[in-house]
Amino acid sequence: MSNSLIIPCLRYRDAAAAIDWLCSAFGFEKQVAYPNPDGTIAHAQLTLDGGMVMLGSVGKVPTEWGKLIRQPDELGGVETQSAYVCVHNADTVYLRARAAGAAIVIDIKDEDYGGRGFSCRDPEGHLWSIGTYNPW
Template sequence: MSSIPKQTLCTVVPCMRYRDAPAAITWLCNTFGFEPQLVVPNEDGTIAHAQLSFGNSMIMLGSVFDTEFGRLMKQPAEIDDFVTQSTYLVVNNADLVYGRALEAGAKILLDIKDEDYGGRGFTCRDPEGHVWSVGTYDPQG
């Protein structure tokens, strides 16, 4: 086995960009249950950097900026709502989160169902088009 991974609780951290990062932070926390760990706002109200925790994992996000790194990424709306990756959240109660997602106006892409491989889950888009899968299937458990 490789010794490359660092021994830490969270070794893979998705990084995302949002046009309205403050609204995205609120939506992700209220809908999925993320908790703000660190939010660094700019003077103009955009977000330079944010870390949202979820159990022993997290995502990092920020506002869309025209920077060297920012030019590597496209928002779903810029590429006909396609995405090149999505995030899977392992939850205890997929039906509860599904209800929250519906109330928050998420576009449901794959309705909630019991999966053949185990677990129960659904797939949706957040307000800016990023694709999220949420379910009880735990590949580690």
């Protein structure tokens, strides 16, 4: 591969519901979802305008990687990182996210560094920042 890619990876207790919510709230499209035998999600890929996030279910028996990850509610509702989703129209996504029940934690505004955006939490408490600022 000649180009490097950075793809955020998230875990959800109800990954199937998270996939539906992320598609509804932010406009992601489900590229693929591989189920575990128990019906949870082993691995899923969601795309948006050439970007991607990968996600899967929190397992009853933690994987080697899963042992290194905690959910926001296990950390008092804080995150140690978050995804920034670059969009063409932050106001449109803001309205979709609010309609889908996103907890807006930083209201939509024009940023000093350029662009317009907001931050919100999804139903499981993961922090997402959405905006029009594109550093490329």
